[in-house]
Amino acid sequence: MVFNWFRRQFNRSESPAPAPEPQPEQSEQPEQAEPEKTQEGVDYLAWAKAAYQNIQQQEAEKSSEVEEKVEAPEAEVPPEEPEDQEPVVEPSEPEAGVESTTAPEPESEPESEPEAEVESTAEPEPEPEPEPEPTPAPLSFLERAKAERGARLEELKEKAVETVEPEEKPRRSPAPEELDEDFLWSAEVLAKQGRRPDEVSVEEINWLQQLRQGLGKTRRGLINQLKAVVGQGPLNDRAVLEVESLLLQADVGVEATDRIIEQLQTKLREESLPPEQAIAYLKQLLRDILDYPGGKAYDTTFAPEPDVLNIWMLTGVNGVGKTTTIGKLAHLATKSDYQCLIGAADTFRAAAVEQVKVWGERTGTDVIANPGKNTDPAAVVYDAITAAQSRKVNLLLVDTAGRLQNKKNLMEELSKIRRIIDKKAPDAKVESLLVLDATLGQNGLRQAQVFAEVAQLSGVVLTKLDGTAKGGVALAVSQQLGLPIRFIGAGEGIEDLRPFSSYEFVEALISG
Numbered sequence: 085m086v087f088n089w090f091r092r093q094f095n096r097s098e099s100p101a102p103a104p105e106p107q108p109e110q111s112e113q114p115e116q117a118e119p120e121k122t123q124e125g126v127d128y129l130a131w132a133k134a135a136y137q138n139i140q141q142q143e144a145e146k147s148s149e150v151e152e153k154v155e156a157p158e159a160e161v162p163p164e165e166p167e168d169q170e171p172v173v174e175p176s177e178p179e180a181g182v183e184s185t186t187a188p189e190p191e192s193e194p195e196s197e198p199e200a201e202v203e204s205t206a207e208p209e210p211e212p213e214p215e216p217e218p219t220p221a222p223l224s225f226l227e228r229a230k231a232e233r234g235a236r237l238e239e240l241k242e243k244a245v246e247t248v249e250p251e252e253k254p255r256r257s258p259a260p261e262e263l264d265e266d267f268l269w270s271a272e273v274l275a276k277q278g279r280r281p282d283e284v285s286v287e288e289i290n291w292l293q294q295l296r297q298g299l300g301k302t303r304r305g306l307i308n309q310l311k312a313v314v315g316q317g318p319l320n321d322r323a324v325l326e327v328e329s330l331l332l333q334a335d336v337g338v339e340a341t342d343r344i345i346e347q348l349q350t351k352l353r354e355e356s357l358p359p360e361q362a363i364a365y366l367k368q369l370l371r372d373i374l375d376y377p378g379g380k381a382y383d384t385t386f387a388p389e390p391d392v393l394n395i396w397m398l399t400g401v402n403g404v405g406k407t408t409t410i411g412k413l414a415h416l417a418t419k420s421d422y423q424c425l426i427g428a429a430d431t432f433r434a435a436a437v438e439q440v441k442v443w444g445e446r447t448g449t450d451v452i453a454n455p456g457k458n459t460d461p462a463a464v465v466y467d468a469i470t471a472a473q474s475r476k477v478n479l480l481l482v483d484t485a486g487r488l489q490n491k492k493n494l495m496e497e498l499s500k501i502r503r504i505i506d507k508k509a510p511d512a513k514v515e516s517l518l519v520l521d522a523t524l525g526q527n528g529l530r531q532a533q534v535f536a537e538v539a540q541l542s543g544v545v546l547t548k549l550d551g552t553a554k555g556g557v558a559l560a561v562s563q564q565l566g567l568p569i570r571f572i573g574a575g576e577g578i579e580d581l582r583p584f585s586s587y588e589f590v591e592a593l594i595s596g
C-alpha cells in the first residue's frame with residue numbers, strides 16, 4: 085500500500101475515519117484546540133498519542149529492516165561503481181543527439197527509492213544523527229530504535245564510503261523526539277482534516293512543523309497582531325486601518341486586503357463575535373480566497389491523473405527555485421509510485437541542464453536532455469515525450485527557460501513547446517505551473533503577471549516560504565492572479581515541498 089503524496093492519502097478507495105479510540109486523559113487538551121473546528125467526539129490529545137505511537141512503531145520497523153539488511157549477506161551492497169562512469173541510458177526510441185541521464189533504471193526497482201546502494205537503503209539523513217544518549221533510565225521504544233538506527237547508520241556509512249557520492253541524498257526526516265507541543269499542533273491539524281492516527285507518517289508531521297516554522301516570521305510579525313485586533317470585537321475605524329496595514333505589510337496585496345476588511349467589517353457589524361469565533365471567521369475568509377482563486381472553484385487535489393501521460397511544465401524566472409521544485413516533485417512522484425521523467429528544456433543555460441541532471445540522479449529519475457549548446461527547447465520536449473510514451477511514464481516534468489528580458493521570445497518559446505505537446509501527445513493532461521519566490525512578495529507577482537499573459541498557466545508553486553515575513557503573498561497570488569496554488573516549498577531539502585492545503589496554510593499562518 086503506497087501513500088500518495090499528491091493526494092495525501094493511501095492509494096485505495098476507503099474514506100478516512102475521523103475519531104480515534106477514546107483515551108482517558110480528557111483534561112490535557114492541547115491549547116490550540118479551537119472550539120469552532122473541533123469535530124465532535126475527537127480527543128486531540130488521544131489522537132496525537134495514537135499517532136505518536138504509530139510513528140514510533142513505523143520507525144522501529146524501519147530500523148529492524150535496516151538491521152536485517154545489514155546482517156544479510158553483502159548481496160545487498162552493489163559492486164563498486166567507478167565514480168567516473170557516466171550512467172547514461174538511451175531512451176527506448178532514441179532521438180538523434182538526445183541523452184538520457186539516469187540513476188539505475190527505475191523499472192528494475194520494485195521500490196520507490198532508486199539507489200540500491202547501502203546508504204540509500206538505510207535512508208540516512210544528511211544532518212548529523214543525534215547521538216544515542218547514555219540515559220540511565222530504561223530507554224523508550226523510540227529511543228532504543230533511534231540508538232540502534234544510529235549505530236547501524238555508522239556501520240553503513242563505513243561500508244558505503246567507496247560508493248557514496250558527496251551529493252545530498254533523499255533525506256528521511258528524523259522521528260519526533262517527543263510528544264511535544266510541535267507534535268501536538270501538527271497532529272491536531274491532521275486530525276481536524278479527518279485523518280487517522282494510524283495512517284500518519286513522520287514525514288507529514290515534520291512537514292507541518294516545517295510549514296509552521298517557515299511561516300513563523302509572517303505570523304509573529306503581523307498576523308498575531310491582526311488576531312489581537314480582530315479578536316477585540318466590532319472593528320472601529322482605527323482597527324480597520326490597523327488590519328489594513330498589517331495585511332499589506334504581510335504582502336497580502338491591496339485586492340485581497342480590501343476583500344478581507346470588507347467582509348470582516350460586515351460580519352462584525354452584524355453580530356458581536358467572541359474572539360475565537362472572530363478569528364475562526366477570519367480564517368474562513370482566508371481559506372475562501374485561497375480555495376476560490378479569482379472567485380473560481382478548483383479541485384483542491386492536484387495529482388497526476390491515472391492511465392494517461394501527465395505533462396507538467398514548470399516555468400518562472402531564474403533563481404525562484406524552479407529546478408529545485410522539479411527535483412522535489414520528482415521525489416514526491418517516485419515516493420508515490422508514479423513513473424516520472426524529467427525533460428531539461430531550459431536549454432538557455434548549460435548549468436540549468438546540469439542542475440536538473442543532479443536532481444535526476446538524487447531522485448532516481450531519468451532526465452532527457454540534449455547535450456548540444458543552445459538547442460531548441462521544443463526539440464527536447466519532443467524527445468522527452470517520445471521517451472515518456474515508450475516508457476509508460478505517468479508524469480513528465482518539463483523544465484522551461486524563464487528569462488524575462490524579451491517577452492516576445494518567451495511567449496514564442498512557450499507557445500512552441502505547447503504546440504509540440506499538443507501535436508505529439510494530444511491526450512496528455514498538461515499543466516503549466518508558474519514557480520514564484522515568496523520572498524519577492526509583490527515584486528514576484530509583477531513577474532507572474534507577465535507569465536500569466538504569455539503562458540497558459542494553470543497553477544502556481546510558491547517557494548521559499550521559510551524564513552520570509554511575506555507569507556501573505558499566497559493570498560495575493562490567489563486573489564490577483566486568479567490561479568490556484570498547487571505546491572508550496574518551505575526549505576531547500578528534498579522533502580521540503582508539498583501539495584498546497586489552504587487549511588494547513590491558514591492554520592500555520594494564524595494558529596501556529
Ligand SMILES: Nc1nc2c(ncn2[C@@H]2O[C@H](COP(=O)(O)OP(=O)(O)OP(=O)(O)O)[C@@H](O)[C@H]2O)c(=O)[nH]1
Binds near residue numbers: 400550
Ligand atoms: N529556503 C529555500 N530555498 C529554496 C527553496 N526552493 C529553492 N530554494 C533555493 O533557491 C536557490 C535557487 O533555486 P533553483 O532551483 O536553482 O532556482 P531556478 O529557478 O531553477 O534558477 P535557475 O537554475 O537559475 O534557473 C537554490 O539555492 C535553492 O536551494 C525553498 O523552498 N526554500
